Amino acid sequence: EAGVTQSPTHLIKTRGQQATLRCSPISGHTSVYWYQQALGLGLQFLLWYDEGEERNRGNFPPRFSGRQFPNYSSELNVNALELEDSALYLCASSPDRWEGYTFGSGTRLTVV
């Protein structure tokens, strides 16, 4: 069974540009979560999608947005990139609320 897959692995953007990160959950998982892991800040909850709807978002500006497609894959978009957006972005999926997340390997975004 394939795990959670994220693309690209690495992404380098300049300040002010837009970045798009992609995530494919494990087959059968309908919930997708996005986390930001910035240096020294641990894991911060970004967004939760379930059944195509945004269910919850963390304390991030509107520049961070996303969507979930009918096949449950998800995109995270970051507009007007700032240097401090440089981080590892982790996507996770789960089949239901009782189980732990399964995380992908992440996308390392570098803003220069």
Place this chain on the structure above:
Amino acid sequence: AQKVTQAQTEISVVEKEDVTLDCVYETRDTTYYLFWYKQPPSGELVFLIRRNSFDEQNEISGRYSWNFQKSTSSFNFTITASQVVDSAVYFCALRSSGTYKYIFGTGTRLKVLA
């Protein structure tokens, strides 16, 4: 407010030593779940264990063991006879029943030296 504290930023041990990673949590909820994840250098978070608030029984899985104590709001993780492959960042996390959001600690970087 919910919070997870991993006071140990980094720990270094020599191979075959035992090591305990501390996790202290805060929550007002009566039903909640605690987790440990391992993050090797590859970046992917690997699920290790889930424990619910009603089950204080300690658990052992091979060289790993977990000590959950509600009285002290702690959920500590011990690796026995550590190995170099155990080198990683370990995260403790909390989730309350009724929410999908996890609260992660800042992680403990474990270095196991050969």
